[in-house]
Amino acid sequence: MKKIDRNTPLVMLTLGDLLDALKGEGATSTQPVKKETLDPGKRYVYGLKGIQELFNVSHLTAQRYKDGILKDAVYQYGRKIVVDADKAVEIFNTWNWQKDRTK
Numbered sequence: 001m002k003k004i005d006r007n008t009p010l011v012m013l014t015l016g017d018l019l020d021a022l023k024g025e026g027a028t029s030t031q032p033v034k035k036e037t038l039d040p041g042k043r044y045v046y047g048l049k050g051i052q053e054l055f056n057v058s059h060l061t062a063q064r065y066k067d068g069i070l071k072d073a074v075y076q077y078g079r080k081i082v083v084d085a086d087k088a089v090e091i092f093n094t095w096n097w098q099k100d101r102t103k
Contacts, residue, residue: 043085
């Protein structure tokens with residue numbers, strides 16, 4: 001096997017050498033680390049489209065809900081939005097709408 005160090009030009013490596021180097025120390029994963037695992041027994045909706053369908057609202061209203069009253073039921077991993085539907089409906093039903101209008 002060739003001696004590969006930090007000064008080895010990339011064009012001098014074969015694909016196998018490159019893969020071996022990436023598997024070695026210092027390689028980082030490009031996959032996001034999920035802080036919470038999703039419970040398979042719960043009901044989830046995905047994305048703003050899921051919020052729109054769950055509450056029968058427009059795209060703009062779904063965005064406002066996601067960033068506002070439903071933030072405790074929303075998990076976002078990069079661009080992926082996951083909403084715990086049961087928790088979202090519970091929050092929605094108990095929200096004090098009069099308090100929200102005074103802002």
